[in-house]
Amino acid sequence: MKDAITVRNLKKEFKAYSSRSGLKGAFRDLLTRNYKIVPAVNDISFNVKQGEMVGYIGENGAGKSTTIKMLTGILTPTSGEVTVNGMNPHRDREKFVSTIGVVFGQRSQLWWDIAVQESFRLLKKVYKVSDEQFESHMAHVIKTLGLEPLLDKPVRKLSLGQRMRCELAAALIHNPPLLFLDEPTIGLDVLVKLKIREFLKEINEKYNTTILLTTHDLTEIEALCERVVMLDDGKIIYDGALKSLKEKWGEGKEIEFQFLEEVEITDLNSITASSEVKWEKNDKEPIYTAIVEDNDELISLLIAKVVADLKVKDINIKETSTEEIIRNIYDRGIS
Amino acid sequence: MDKYLEMIRIRFLMMLAYRTNYYTGILIYSINIGAYYFLWSAIYGEKDAIEGMSVIHMSTYVAIAWMARAFYFNNIDREMAAEIKEGKVAVELIRPYNYLGMKTMQGLGEGIFRLFFFSVPGMVIVSFIFPLQFSADAATWLLFVLSIVLSFFINIQINLLTGITTFFLFNNTGLIRAKRVVIDLFSGLLIPISFFPTWAQDVLKFLPFQGISYVPSMIFTNSFSNNEAVQAIILQGIWVLILIIPIQILWIIAKKQLIIQGG
Numbered sequence A: 001m002k003d004a005i006t007v008r009n010l011k012k013e014f015k016a017y018s019s020r021s022g023l024k025g026a027f028r029d030l031l032t033r034n035y036k037i038v039p040a041v042n043d044i045s046f047n048v049k050q051g052e053m054v055g056y057i058g059e060n061g062a063g064k065s066t067t068i069k070m071l072t073g074i075l076t077p078t079s080g081e082v083t084v085n086g087m088n089p090h091r092d093r094e095k096f097v098s099t100i101g102v103v104f105g106q107r108s109q110l111w112w113d114i115a116v117q118e119s120f121r122l123l124k125k126v127y128k129v130s131d132e133q134f135e136s137h138m139a140h141v142i143k144t145l146g147l148e149p150l151l152d153k154p155v156r157k158l159s160l161g162q163r164m165r166c167e168l169a170a171a172l173i174h175n176p177p178l179l180f181l182d183e184p185t186i187g188l189d190v191l192v193k194l195k196i197r198e199f200l201k202e203i204n205e206k207y208n209t210t211i212l213l214t215t216h217d218l219t220e221i222e223a224l225c226e227r228v229v230m231l232d233d234g235k236i237i238y239d240g241a242l243k244s245l246k247e248k249w250g251e252g253k254e255i256e257f258q259f260l261e262e263v264e265i266t267d268l269n270s271i272t273a274s275s276e277v278k279w280e281k282n283d284k285e286p287i288y289t290a291i292v293e294d295n296d297e298l299i300s301l302l303i304a305k306v307v308a309d310l311k312v313k314d315i316n317i318k319e320t321s322t323e324e325i326i327r328n329i330y331d332r333g334i335s
Numbered sequence B: 001m002d003k004y005l006e007m008i009r010i011r012f013l014m015m016l017a018y019r020t021n022y023y024t025g026i027l028i029y030s031i032n033i034g035a036y037y038f039l040w041s042a043i044y045g046e047k048d049a050i051e052g053m054s055v056i057h058m059s060t061y062v063a064i065a066w067m068a069r070a071f072y073f074n075n076i077d078r079e080m081a082a083e084i085k086e087g088k089v090a091v092e093l094i095r096p097y098n099y100l101g102m103k104t105m106q107g108l109g110e111g112i113f114r115l116f117f118f119s120v121p122g123m124v125i126v127s128f129i130f131p132l133q134f135s136a137d138a139a140t141w142l143l144f145v146l147s148i149v150l151s152f153f154i155n156i157q158i159n160l161l162t163g164i165t166t167f168f169l170f171n172n173t174g175l176i177r178a179k180r181v182v183i184d185l186f187s188g189l190l191i192p193i194s195f196f197p198t199w200a201q202d203v204l205k206f207l208p209f210q211g212i213s214y215v216p217s218m219i220f221t222n223s224f225s226n227n228e229a230v231q232a233i234i235l236q237g238i239w240v241l242i243l244i245i246p247i248q249i250l251w252i253i254a255k256k257q258l259i260i261q262g263g
């Protein structure tokens, strides 16, 4: 199947102006301004197939939004090639944008002063959607997202969650084959998040819609995306299945022990000397955590050894969460 | 084309939502017209005519110039500046339409709204208060309508041009304000161009501003012969075409080096 998105050696540099200090500095700034060139997106390449749902993640300022702006034709790349839906987004902008849907979480695209349905009506004309298409497709979207009671309200009177649901519907009016979502669930409650998640899954299945999603909510990525692309400082540091990210960087299982008696780390180390274990003591509570490879035999052996020697109050086996893995990667880098 | 017409409708609806603003607007415009009427009456004193215009010509000129202004005037340049500064252009650029075309249509929607809810009722009110003279000649009205439509386009093109400069200057509030004063003065809104010193008239002939207010007002007051009117309208049309060039050039450059503010 043909790729929805192809990105080759894409780069975007910004000029970051710095102001000189003091009055004298301000006058000098009038004549020449200091700036340095900061690469926001630094030589990235990736492909996305039609129908894929890809999580695009990275720390604040990693360059996610900048990438999306280039992919949607808003910004011109400094260098590199972008092909989306078989077109060059910036050059063919007017034709290109009717084949995509975009939601910017922090930015409304509905008209503030008019009723939601008027915005929809205008967008329907803008995207040249036929009446039948609009009826069949939008009726469903409106129903699934529960928008009926909001339609006749002006956008400025909606709550954030209500507005975001309308924004999503607005991005889907022309049923685009490709959807860009830049933090679409920022600031939303759990129920609305869940609703949006279900909805995205549904349209992906129904229409084979490609979705590129950025978010800082990793449960969302887990629920929706099999593949993640991780960006750090403008560079891709991981591109692959979310599962293998977990397998590769998930640091095995963690087994938490609480004991009835006073225990020292050295005791624990000597008890389990024969197996590969790392013990950590919690700073606040008397909880000791054994970090071991994710292997059932090893884990039961370890527990048997500990229980044989010490009186145990509580045991808890945990898997390293995606959040922890990602946090570790942000902290220490990928290697 | 459908989408552009729809945009006019939406803008009309938006204006309707805030229509109470306009009733105060009518009052302000009427006061302006009144002030200029008394000013000109004082200037005319005992004289029958100045520069070929009688006092009744002049009051009609003042009234129509202000009421026409309600139609062609808009704040699209300020709106563009705000959209660019807040990074809202990003949203405009992901729509399959021409941003400048849409802005023009929004201006037109606003103009049509003001024409019906402002200029026409305003003109009726003003004609009761001050002695005005309306032409009975259908040709005059036709030429006037043509001319006022063109003056809308010249004005909005200058607005677009001013708006686009936000991409380059970032803070252009001063420029926008200066533009407004320049247009009010050089378009003949405050003083008919024929009252300017000859050298100034010669300079203004080479600028687009008189196409905004002077030409339609002179046509309305029958101060131009039909021949002169047609010539003036053709010149307006030429300016509309000429102004497309700098707009397109600046727009292409702006899009290339566009930086969207905010994440």
Ligand SMILES: Nc1ncnc2c1ncn2[C@@H]1O[C@H](COP(=O)(O)OP(=O)(O)OP(=O)(O)O)[C@@H](O)[C@H]1O
Pocket (backbone or CB within 6 Å): A014, A015, A016, A039, A040, A058, A059, A060, A061, A062, A063, A064, A065, A066, A067, B259, B260, B261, B262, B263
């Ligand atoms: N208009 C601009 N001018 C200068 N630098 C910019 C501009 N926009 C973004 N940057 C810089 O580019 C880098 C990437 O920004 P970007 O908005 O793409 O980050 P992000 O990954 O979306 O972050 P977040 O998770 O906070 O939304 C940042 O370091 C930012 O400072």
Ligand SMILES: [Mg+2]
Pocket (backbone or CB within 6 Å): A064, A065, A066, A182, B263
């Ligand atoms: Mg961002």
